Each structure stands twice: as structure tokens, then as C-alpha cells.
Amino acid sequence: xxxxxxxxxxxxxxxxxxxxxxxxxxxxxxxxxxxxxxxxxxxxxxxxxxxxxxxxxxxxxxxxxxxxxxxxxxxxxxxxxxxxxxxxxxxxxxxxxxxxxxxxxxxxxxxxxxxxxxxxxxxxxxxxxxxxxxxxxxxxxxxxxxxxxxxxxxxxxxxxxxxxxxxxxxxxxxxxxxxxxxxxxxxxxxxxxxxxxxxxxxxxxxxx
Amino acid sequence: xxxxxxxxxxxxxxxxxxxxxxxxxxxxxxxxxxxxxxxxxxxxxxxxxxxxxxxxxxxxxxxxxxxxxxxxxxxxxxxxxxxxxxxxxxxxxxxxxxxxxxxxxxxxxxxxxxxxxxxxxxxxxxxxxxxxxxxxxxxxxxxxxxxxxxxxxxxxxxxxxxxxxxxxxxxxxxxxxxxxxxxxxxxxxxxxxxxxxxxxxxxxxxxxxxxxxxxxxxxxxxxxxxxxxxxxxxxxxxxxxxxxxxxxxxxxxxxxxxxxxxxxxxxxxxxxxxxxxxxxxxx
Numbered sequence: 001x002x003x004x005x006x007x008x009x010x011x012x013x014x015x016x017x018x019x020x021x022x023x024x025x026x027x028x029x030x031x032x033x034x035x036x037x038x039x040x041x042x043x044x045x046x047x048x049x050x051x052x053x054x055x056x057x058x059x060x061x062x063x064x065x066x067x068x069x070x071x072x073x074x075x076x077x078x079x080x081x082x083x084x085x086x087x088x089x090x091x092x093x094x095x096x097x098x099x100x101x102x103x104x105x106x107x108x109x110x111x112x113x114x115x116x117x118x119x120x121x122x123x124x125x126x127x128x129x130x131x132x133x134x135x136x137x138x139x140x141x142x143x144x145x146x147x148x149x150x151x152x153x154x155x156x157x158x159x160x161x162x163x164x165x166x167x168x169x170x171x172x173x174x175x176x177x178x179x180x181x182x183x184x185x186x187x188x189x190x191x192x193x194x195x196x197x198x199x200x201x202x203x204x205x206x207x208x
Numbered sequence: 209x210x211x212x213x214x215x216x217x218x219x220x221x222x223x224x225x226x227x228x229x230x231x232x233x234x235x236x237x238x239x240x241x242x243x244x245x246x247x248x249x250x251x252x253x254x255x256x257x258x259x260x261x262x263x264x265x266x267x268x269x270x271x272x273x274x275x276x277x278x279x280x281x282x283x284x285x286x287x288x289x290x291x292x293x294x295x296x297x298x299x300x301x302x303x304x305x306x307x308x309x310x311x312x313x314x315x316x317x318x319x320x321x322x323x324x325x326x327x328x329x330x331x332x333x334x335x336x337x338x339x340x341x342x343x344x345x346x347x348x349x350x351x352x353x354x355x356x357x358x359x360x361x362x363x364x365x366x367x368x369x370x371x372x373x374x375x376x377x378x379x380x381x382x383x384x385x386x387x388x389x390x391x392x393x394x395x396x397x398x399x400x401x402x403x404x405x406x407x408x409x410x411x412x413x414x415x416x417x418x419x420x421x422x423x424x425x426x427x428x429x430x431x432x433x434x435x436x437x438x439x440x441x442x443x444x445x446x447x448x449x450x451x452x453x454x455x456x457x458x459x460x461x462x463x464x465x466x467x468x469x470x471x472x473x474x475x476x477x478x479x480x481x482x483x484x485x486x487x488x489x490x491x
Contacts, residue, residue: 009248009487012320021487028322032255040256040480046248046487081476089209096212098222099259132316144262146324 009046011194023048026055029148032057036145054190057109062149063135064112067119074124080114080124084132087111091140101145108141168200169195212267214448217456217479218377220371227447228477233269234446236438236476238455241278242312243293246319249485250383251263253452254303256482258325260450274441275328279309279335280416281428286458287417288398288405290425302352305416306335330441338418341436345406346421347470354469357397361411361463365402372468377479379458386452404462405429431462438475439467449476453483 009019017025018062033056038044073201087107091106094103115133117123165184185195188204196203212225227233237257239457242245254275263388264271284290298305320327334341345361348354353368354361365374369382375410385402406429444467451460460479467475 009250010245010247011248011323012315014248015322029324032323035252035255040259040482041484044252044485045489046485047489092209095263096210098213098215099256101259101261139266144259144266146258146262146326148324157229 009145014051015079023046023052026051030055030058033105033145033147037105039098039100039102041098054204057105058147061108061112064115064119064148065141067114068130068133068137071118071125071130073117073127073130076129077099078191080123081129081132083114084111084125084129084136087114088132088136091136095140095144099153104140104145111136162204166195169202212263212477214480216477217481218488220379225478227269228445231268231270233264233448234442235271235273235274235448235450236273236434236435236442236446236461237275237328237449237452239275239277239357240316241282241293242309242316243282243310246316250451251252251319251323252313252485253450253482254320254325255323257450257480260448260480261326268363272330272442273326273328274330274332274438276434276437277309277313277331277333278430278433279305279333281334281433283408284428287299288408291325292410292414292416295414300443304420309333324406332437332441334428334437335416337433337437337440338428340440341432342407342418342420344432344436344439344466344470345428351469351472353465354406355399356422359407359426360405361407361429362398362403362420363406363462363469364399365404365465366400368465368469372465374465375460377461377464380457380461404431404458406432408465411421431459432466434459435463435466435475438463439471444471444473444475446476448478448480450480450482453481456481 009021011028014022014026014031015021015028017023023063030051031054034046034051035044037054087110090107091104094100094107097103113134114123118130120123142149163189169181169184172178172184173203188195193204213222215221216223237254239249239254257273257275261271263274269422278293280292282293284296294305294308298308301308303311306458344400345354349356350361354362355364365382368374374382375385378409387440400405406424407420407426409423409426412425414425414427416427418427420426438449451461451464464474467473
């Protein structure tokens, strides 16, 4: 994309959706995911339609990876374990083939389908199987593809809840009810969230 | 399990990855010229090489990843004439050239962090390596592949091509290149249209200027910085050299010629090129 042309887009314009050719904003992780859905040696065409497709795909993966924590280990199933191992070896095979990220991502979609079946109970696996799946997500999705599991859909909710918690704490402090305000701060601390008091009010720092 | 294969632009085929000094891997990637905000095409290149960096680390290699910042010597139109992109921007904004670089560097780093790319091991600046660049130009001259005209030093492509094939990376033949070359203003002092600048004489009112054996006021050509800095941090020969497809010619071709011209060694074993971007089918 030539910088001198009118259609050139700056990364920030994608993230805040301010470019006139864009229908909406996209998170950095969705854009990164979109880029990795093409091989680095191929030309990549940005379009509203393609970006929306990647956003949908990215959310589908993250949603299914989130479900993993809710899967209860059951009896081991040799076929399921084999399917998991096949996905892992395919991921390695594709990355070894000149860093083929689109094919690696296709394997992760297979993994998501499998997780969803384990989640709804139509398939079962034991703890070893669940751990293996977790390891594939960590290795390929997070460490190699460099994706962050961000809960795009929930971020507004978390922010809203935190704002509410800070309001409650401020009310307690205004009433000199320090027992309550300290309890809020300590509970947040246990959740790895630091509340810092500054001149312009309290600020939240996520330490996770 | 099959081993890692990398498409090598130099051989035009996938080759088994065998680093020169395992478990170490040296990788050099051409970074941006910071006279404006990094655009999406730049970002794609850095994300592509972030994958290479991450995967090599995952495989257990100890990677030294060098990605430079060009803060001098990159002229408009990527050629040997016209203004220095950063010096021009500095004039427009009434700033020091280094202020312009600093301003865009912050935005560049912020974007790279936002897109979750791992930082390089070393991020050298061209202006921080002027003596190394001068030394390399001197070596090329000693070997007879460069000449000085009024404080401008040019790489003698035709002379070089007599001893080493020029155009190996881009697959271009020197005769074809003549047909593509237009005569440009101010290039008459070159002996040959294909020659490129290693050192440029600049007006003494320029802020970015250095003393050299060829005059009191000059700056390096665009290509020499990458040769000098990759050699300094990764050695005469290293494993991977990467960059955007648009840099394959003339920039990377010139890098190979400079290294061979100076020390008779081709710098990188594997050359990798990331492809470009379009938006709704338009470049």
C-alpha cells in the first residue's frame, strides 16, 4: 500500500475506525489475526468484508478456548486424544513449511470445533486430553501466532463494573466507612487489580 | 517430524533451515524510515517477521534479532537525488531531524506493542553508525568497486559485475536494468546509470552532515547503513535477512553487492520477503 495514495491506512485508523473507507473499528488482535490468515509471501487485500470475517473467526476461537475451563475431565477416549495429537502435529508441519500461518490457523479452528463438542458433551476426554488442548493453545495461538486472548465482547462490561465498584468505594470513603472501602480495595487486590488513589480520583491497574 | 523449510528469495526455492552457528540465529530486518507514521504495509512486514522470530524461539533457537531505524540518507523516490526524507520533514515542521525521528519512533513502538510484536534484540540507528559506514565505503573503494566524484561516492556496478554477478537476488540481468533506468537530473556525474550512492555530498547548511574522507559535509547513502549495521551486530555472515518485497531491489541487491564488494562475503544465507498490501483491491 503506497503511502502517497489516498487509500493508505494507518494502523491507528483501523483501531479507532476513523478511516473513511472503513465501516467500523477493529481491535489490534483482530487485525493481527487477519494478517496471519494470509501467508506472508502473498499479497494481502484489506476489505471491510474480509476484516469482519476475521473478527468473527477470531471471536469464535477465543470463545471456544474460553470454554475449555468449563470442561470436566471424563473417561479417556482414544479417538479424541488421537484427534488432538493430529491437530498438534499438523500445526507443527504447517509452521515448518515456511511459516504457513493460514494453515496453522485452520488447524486451530479444528481444535475449536473439538472443544465445542467436549463442552456440549457429545465427546469426552480426560484431564490429559484437556491439558494437551491447553498446551496447543498456549504454544500455537499465544506464543507462536502472538495472539492475546482478549475478551472483546466483555471489556465494556468489566469497565462498567469497575466504575461501579469505584463509585461504591468513594461513597464509603466519603462517609468515613473505611472498613467497607478497605474491604473493596483488598478484595480487588486478591483479584490482581490495584486501586490507586490520585489527585483526579481513583485509578484501576490490572496486574494480570 | 519434518524440519523447518524457508523460502529463500535468493535461490527461489524452499530450503531446509540450517543455521550457521546453532543454537544461535542472527536475523536482520529492514525497519522504517521515520519521517512519517508507520503505515499498515510496514506493520504487516513487522508482524510477518515477528512470526519468524517467535517460531525460531519456540523451536529453541537463541535469536539475535536486529531491526534498524533509518534516520538519515533515505532520499525521496528511493534514489540518489532529491531531498533527504527526514531533513525535508524537519524543515516543514520547523524541527530538528532527530525530533522528527523521535516523534514518529514513539508512535511506531506503540503500534508494534499494540499488535503484540516482540521487540528486536537490537534496534540500531543509521546516524549512530556513521564511522562503521565510512569504513565500509573505504573498503569498497580499496577493492576498486567505488569512485569519488566531488564528494559523492558511487558504487561501480559494472566493475563489480565483472567479478561478481549483480542482480542475483532480484533475478535481474544488468542489461535489462539499463532499459529500465531513466536519466535523472543531477546524476550526470555518475559514470554509469546503474551506479548507486554510498556517500552523498550535502550542502553545508544541512543539519545531518558528517566529515568523511570525501569532504566536510556529507551523509551516507541509503543502502550502506544496513550492510554496516548487520555486519557489526551479526557478523560478516548471518542467517536470515528480511524485509518488505519493495526492498528487494534496489536496496537488498545493493546490500549484497556492498558486502561482497567490501569483504567478499554475501551477508545472509536466507533472504525472506514479506508481500504488500492492497485495500479493496487497490495498491
